[in-house]
Amino acid sequence: MTKDLRECRLEDLPGPKSKQELDEMRMPYEDYCKAVFAPGHEMSKPEALKGIRWLSTTMYIFTPHSVANLAELGAEVIKVEMPRMGDPMKHTSPFNEAYLYPLHDTRPMTGTGYGFTSANVNEYYLSMDYHLPEMKEAFYRLIKMSDGLTECYRPGTFDRWKQSYRFVQELNPRFIYVWGGGFGYGPKCFGGSYDILGQAHAGLASVTGMHEFMGGHCTKHSNWCIDWYSGTQITFGILAALHWRAKTGLGTMIEFSQVQAATRVLGHAAPMYGRFGIVRQRWGNWDTQLCVHGIILCGKSDFPDAINPQDKFEARYAMVSAFQDKDFKALCDVIKKPDMYSKYMKHKDRVEGEAQVDIYAELEDWAKDKSRAEVVRILQSEGLLCEPVMNDREVYESEHYRTRGTVRWMEDPLFGDVLVQGTYSAGLMSQTPRRQYWIWRPVGADNVKIYHEMLGYPISTVKEWYDKAWI
Amino acid sequence: MIEAKGLTPRQFLDKVLEPEKESDHICWQCEFLKPVIKGSSFPPADIIGWCMKIHWPYYWCVADFNVVKKCYVFKQKG
Amino acid sequence: MCDIIWCKKTQADGKPCETVNYLDPYCFWNWKGNINCAHCGTVYAIHMIQGHMYKGPDEQPAGTKPDTSPLYADKPLEGYINYPSGMEGRTRPFHCLPRHIYLGVPDMVKFSIRGKPLRGWRPQPKSAGIAGQFPYNWEMEKLSPEVAAEYKEKIAKGEVKEW
Ligand code: SF4
Ligand SMILES: [Zn+2]
Numbered sequence: 001m002t003k004d005l006r007e008c009r010l011e012d013l014p015g016p017k018s019k020q021e022l023d024e025m026r027m028p029y030e031d032y033c034k035a036v037f038a039p040g041h042e043m044s045k046p047e048a049l050k051g052i053r054w055l056s057t058t059m060y061i062f063t064p065h066s067v068a069n070l071a072e073l074g075a076e077v078i079k080v081e082m083p084r085m086g087d088p089m090k091h092t093s094p095f096n097e098a099y100l101y102p103l104h105d106t107r108p109m110t111g112t113g114y115g116f117t118s119a120n121v122n123e124y125y126l127s128m129d130y131h132l133p134e135m136k137e138a139f140y141r142l143i144k145m146s147d148g149l150t151e152c153y154r155p156g157t158f159d160r161w162k163q164s165y166r167f168v169q170e171l172n173p174r175f176i177y178v179w180g181g182g183f184g185y186g187p188k189c190f191g192g193s194y195d196i197l198g199q200a201h202a203g204l205a206s207v208t209g210m211h212e213f214m215g216g217h218c219t220k221h222s223n224w225c226i227d228w229y230s231g232t233q234i235t236f237g238i239l240a241a242l243h244w245r246a247k248t249g250l251g252t253m254i255e256f257s258q259v260q261a262a263t264r265v266l267g268h269a270a271p272m273y274g275r276f277g278i279v280r281q282r283w284g285n286w287d288t289q290l291c292v293h294g295i296i297l298c299g300k301s302d303f304p305d306a307i308n309p310q311d312k313f314e315a316r317y318a319m320v321s322a323f324q325d326k327d328f329k330a331l332c333d334v335i336k337k338p339d340m341y342s343k344y345m346k347h348k349d350r351v352e353g354e355a356q357v358d359i360y361a362e363l364e365d366w367a368k369d370k371s372r373a374e375v376v377r378i379l380q381s382e383g384l385l386c387e388p389v390m391n392d393r394e395v396y397e398s399e400h401y402r403t404r405g406t407v408r409w410m411e412d413p414l415f416g417d418v419l420v421q422g423t424y425s426a427g428l429m430s431q432t433p434r435r436q437y438w439i440w441r442p443v444g445a446d447n448v449k450i451y452h453e454m455l456g457y458p459i460s461t462v463k464e465w466y467d468k469a470w471i
Numbered sequence: 472m473i474e475a476k477g478l479t480p481r482q483f484l485d486k487v488l489e490p491e492k493e494s495d496h497i498c499w500q501c502e503f504l505k506p507v508i509k510g511s512s513f514p515p516a517d518i519i520g521w522c523m524k525i526h527w528p529y530y531w532c533v534a535d536f537n538v539v540k541k542c543y544v545f546k547q548k549g
Numbered sequence: 550m551c552d553i554i555w556c557k558k559t560q561a562d563g564k565p566c567e568t569v570n571y572l573d574p575y576c577f578w579n580w581k582g583n584i585n586c587a588h589c590g591t592v593y594a595i596h597m598i599q600g601h602m603y604k605g606p607d608e609q610p611a612g613t614k615p616d617t618s619p620l621y622a623d624k625p626l627e628g629y630i631n632y633p634s635g636m637e638g639r640t641r642p643f644h645c646l647p648r649h650i651y652l653g654v655p656d657m658v659k660f661s662i663r664g665k666p667l668r669g670w671r672p673q674p675k676s677a678g679i680a681g682q683f684p685y686n687w688e689m690e691k692l693s694p695e696v697a698a699e700y701k702e703k704i705a706k707g708e709v710k711e712w
Contacts, residue, residue: 100669416667444681
């Protein structure tokens with residue numbers, strides 16, 4: 001210890017004293033990650049967006065998801081729904097199977113469908129018919145107290161109701177206003193949108209599925225991937241707008257067209273057309289730039305005795321990647337087709353369409369008397385990249401995801417035991433991780449909290465509005 | 472309904488895909504042309520169709536103003 | 550575009566079969582092969598080009614094996630008699646059929662697949678709150694004592710797991 005306590009020497013500090021000691025004390029990377037990310041302990045950490053209040057007058061998946069992203073990161077999100085009805089998405093469930101009751105106080109026999117899952121987590125549920133003149137005051141007061149709003153009505157609707165950016169900017173110049181919808185301004189301004197329209201109109205569906213010569217048709221993804229994707233793109237816009245506001249103090253209007261957003265994921269499509277007049281085509285489970293780099297069908301299912309058809313019939317696909325010369329040679333040796341290697345020694349040659357047809361046919365021919373697991377094991381033992389195409393059950397069983405907390409059970413305060421995957425699949429953060437407090441709440445569940453406790457309306461007024469179905 | 476009597480599959484297909492345009496391209500005699508069909512308002516007006524061979528599996532837009540007279544992969548349609 | 554095969558094959562009772570077999574474009578757009586009538590099993594050869602019937606339907610000798618089956622078939626002259634998709638040997642097999650409970654009635658379960666209780670069946674008690682409020686967490690003992698009791702049994706039987 002030095003005499004002068006203000007002096008600080010390395011030897012006196014706790015921790016390693018030399019580079020060698022440092023290396024000895026350092027945890028293995030794996031342990032370090034487990035410690036800093038600590039899946040399951042998210043709730044004890046701070047939230048990055050705490051202090052941000054966002055209004056969500058959104059429906060379905062696309063715009064709601066843009067806001068759910070904020071709520072998972074700690075923003076206080078108020079979802080404003082139609083009185084007694086709620087978001088239309090609450091009335092959808094895959095094959096009409098799964099509902100959670102109740103939807104609303106007055107409708108004990110109506111439930112909220114699983115279609116609503118993951119797009120509205122952690123939000124407060126307010127009901128309000130904001131287009132009524134009587135409710136304008138409450139709506140404007142919410143605007144003044146919030147940082148932003150996301151809406152999804154036809155372009156100009158909020159303008160007609162005097163609550164578009166032009167109006168709210170006067171109430172709150174720091175306000176960030178998001179319109180998210182189908183086409184945006186332009187010749188098709190009044191077209192609404194769904195995910196399927198985004199996939200179709202943006203040109204995405206035309207390059208999904210098998211090529212025409214294999215009998216393929218344009219295909220939409222079974223899930224609404226463009227809704228989820230576009231919503232996330234809006235969230236980026238919001239975070240950038242918040243950063244800009246921190247610098248300038250001013251709000252922003254974000255106008256986000258879903259059909260436009262989906263063109264971004266088309267990669268080389270437009271530049272290629274612009275240069276040569278070539279139209280990108282579907283290429284199914286293979287790859288246009290790399291070969292071998294695709295999904296093949298194996299002869300036997302891994303679970304021939306399962307009851308679930310997804311296991312019994314479908315557990316037969318494996319993805320294989322061996323596009324480097326060395327890997328491709330190894331692959332050809334495994335499947336005992338060395339002549340295929342001599343024929344397509346250069347990647348330039350094997351990536352050609354005709355070559356791919358040839359190569360994948362040989363691969364599937366080799367796999368036709370093997371199960372998926374056998375194919376994976378054989379190729380992996382040769383050091384090649386090969387993984388089974390997993391279904392939901394296998395994702396649930398996957399030890400990798402359990403370790404990382406990607407898929408996990410949670411106790412929803414209202415609905416009990418729920419298996420969730422959305423929040424925790426969107427990346428880990430050591431300091432301010434995403435988290436899920438509740439999956440959703442019934443329509444108007446937070447009316448008293450917002451109208452009475454936050455805006456200060458007397459309970460009698462809240463009750464009166466409720467009886468008139470204004471809220 | 473299209474009368475199939477006496478037509479080869481290819482001749483039948485040509486009737487189904489009745490083209491919008493006429494031109495001097497040799498592509499009209501080629502197996503690999505996929506024509507813009509009659510009455511299409513989409514795609515752009517300045518192509519006669521798509522070549523399914525040259526950039527296969529991608530399709531190449533065959534422009535009407537740039538007449539293809541000679542082609543290294545031309546194949547007489549059957 | 551959806552073409553059909555209207556089967557007129559004379560049946561044992563001397564009457565024609567009169568079954569309409571639907572050829573959905575997804576499978577038959579460009580297709581050549583044999584297909585069975587969903588009702589009487591007569592096999593027809595067809596060749597479709599670009600969604601149009603180029604050749605056929607031509608009846609094949611008895612015993613010919615069909616390559617595939619129609620998506621769906623019905624007998625329009627006899628009212629609403631039909632063969633929905635997924636009937637082995639008649640219409641095209643479709644393995645991922647909805648579960649047998651698919652009757653438009655939601656499936657109400659009180660326990661998750663790992664055996665822990667979940668709330669959300671109907672009818673639910675109305676909330677005790679104001680204006681749609683749900684001012685409580687779900688306390689199983691109070692809100693659904695019968696589920697709480699069943700849960701205790703499950704724990705005792707070792708039916709509750711972590712995953
Ligand atoms: S292969 Fe040549 S001739 Fe045939 S369509 Fe293409 S460009 Fe025209
Ligand atoms: Zn018949």
